[in-house]
Amino acid sequence: MxxxxxxxxxxxxxxxxxxxxxxxxxxxxxxxxxxxxxxxxxxxxxxxxxxxxxxxxxxxxxxxxxxxxxxxxxxxxxxxxxxxxxxxxxxxxxxxxxxxxxxxxxxxxxxxxxxxxxxAVYYSWLAVKKADAEKYKVNGDFAIDNIIDSQFSFVSSSSTSGFKVPSSDIVSYFSKEDKWKDLKPEDLMEGGKFFKEVLYGDSHQGSAVNLLSGRAEVAAFCDTCVGNYIEIAQGEPNKKGSIYKVKADAAEPFNTVPGEEFVLINVTPVLxxxxxxxxxxxxxxxxxxxxxxxxxxxxxxxxxxxxxxxxxxxxxxxxxxxxxxxxxxxxxxxxxxxxxx
Structure with a gap:
């Protein structure tokens, strides 16, 4: 016992x-x-x-x-x-x-x-420089048809609004065409198949600057991460066709592109x-x-x-x-x- x-x-x-x-x-x-x-x-x-x-x-x-x-x-x-x-x-x-x-x-x-x-959402954007915006219209409306074979900037392959959501949008849109019916997000990660060249900004700010500095023709980034550096110049927030402008006194890395303008050609809500x-x-x-x-x-x-x-x-x-x-x-x-x- x-x-x-x-x-x-x-x-x-x-x-x-x-x-x-x-x-x-x-x-x-x-x-x-x-x-x-x-x-x-x-x-x-x-x-x-x-x-x-x-x-x-x-x-x-x-x-x-x-x-x-x-x-x-x-x-x-x-x-x-x-x-x-x-x-x-x-x-x-x-x-x-x-x-x-x-x-x-x-x-x-x-x-x-x-x-x-x-x-509880923010927004994933696809944007182009204002000077190039007309190239991305189809029948008078902004669309993503002409992003094929472009120099494209994502944020990171682990970014929700800077890769996961926009790549899903792109695949969903183009896979309806026979030529792209087998398109996958992995096909968008590097140039040669869908895009001519793919860059990564490593941050949303970096992806936006890739666009505004001319290194990319189209870029994915989100509204909240760049909100401190930009202001709306024309249109409504988070609407296709709206124009945004970099503030004159914007902090790094936007201090290299003050006054540059871009246009939203695709907007998607994200959790x-x-x-x-x-x-x-x-x-x-x-x-x-x-x-x-x-x-x-x-x-x-x-x-x-x-x-x-x-x-x-x-x-x-x-x-x-x-x-x-x-x-x-x-x-x-x-x-x-x-x-x-």
Whole structure:
């Protein structure tokens, strides 16, 4: 009897120790690392990054270190392998990270104007220089028929709105023709089959500058990532045919193309980008604390995080109505997953 009791107590002790070790392994240090895509790694967004970091520091008591990147793949691998606990990334990057490590979970996404996920979208653009715009009209309307054999710029093969969505649009549009009935997104990744030449900007800003500097004839990039550097010159936001102009005082890399204008020839809504967490390296307790503070009214009213509409202050998120951070489940990203099937 004593032997059985001793064995039971030994097992109970071992289980307790293992549980404690497991709990402490989920980032027991006093530091959290947040990795950022190239789009959000510029000096002009330092204050916005720092403010989000400060909010997380205040609620967790841990120092937030920001890991800036120049490559999507590096950011995705950093969160997937646990060298960062947190990341701000596109839906496609989140999916790729989760495919590498199932412990990657969405923390929050920015809502739409309604303050809900019902309109939580931004926009993927295909754009051409204003001087070339007439070449991309069919029967008087802008269309993508004439992008074949062009010099084309994507953002990154891991970009949602800078590759996954526009490549899906292009394949869907052209595969109705016999000549292109077997066209696949992979055929668009390099020149020689559909495009004459394919460039990658490594960021949405970089892809836009590829266009405006003349290195590309057509470029894919999104509205939110270039919003701090441009202004609408004619038409309505996110509408085909609308003309945008680079601000005279635009920060890098747009400081090399001030005043340049471009026209939208294709516009597609895209699910908003999530903040994601690696639950192997972030404790459930910290996850809950961070999630609760980010969805709070305190943060939605923080003008350093949600910059008031019309403000000249560079920011990551705009406050035009009831925008805030909201919680989503992994299944919310299934429409993007389906683009790869």
């Amino acid at each position: 004593k032997k059985n009791l001793l064995t039971f107590l030994s097992i109970l002790f071992l289980v307790t120790i293992l549980a404690a070790c497991s709990s402490s392994s989920a980032n027991s240090s006093d530091k959290l690392t947040m990795v950022w895509y190239p789009n959000e790694s510029g000096n002009d967004l330092k204050a916005a990054r720092d403010e989000i970091g400060k909010v997380i520091e205040d609620v967790t008591g841990k120092k937030v270190e920001h890991k800036l990147t120049t490559d999507y793949a590096i950011a995705i691998e950093t969160i997937a392998n646990g060298n960062a606990q947190l990341a701000f990334m596109g839906a496609q990057g989140y999916i790729e990270a989760k495919n590498k490590n199932n412990k990657i979970e969405p923390l929050i996404v920015p809502s739409g104007k309604s303050g809900t996920i019902d309109d 908003n980008a999530p903040f994601a967490a690696n639950m192997d390296s972030l404790s459930a307790e910290d996850f809950k604390k961070i999630q609760e503070i980010l969805v709070s009214d305190e943060v939605s009213k923080n003008e350093k995080i949600f910059v008031p509409d019309g403000s000249d202050t560079p920011g990551l998120f705009k406050k035009t109505a009831d925008e805030k951070f909201v919680v989503v489940e992994d299944s919310w990203f299934d429409p993007i997953r389906k683009l790869s099937k």
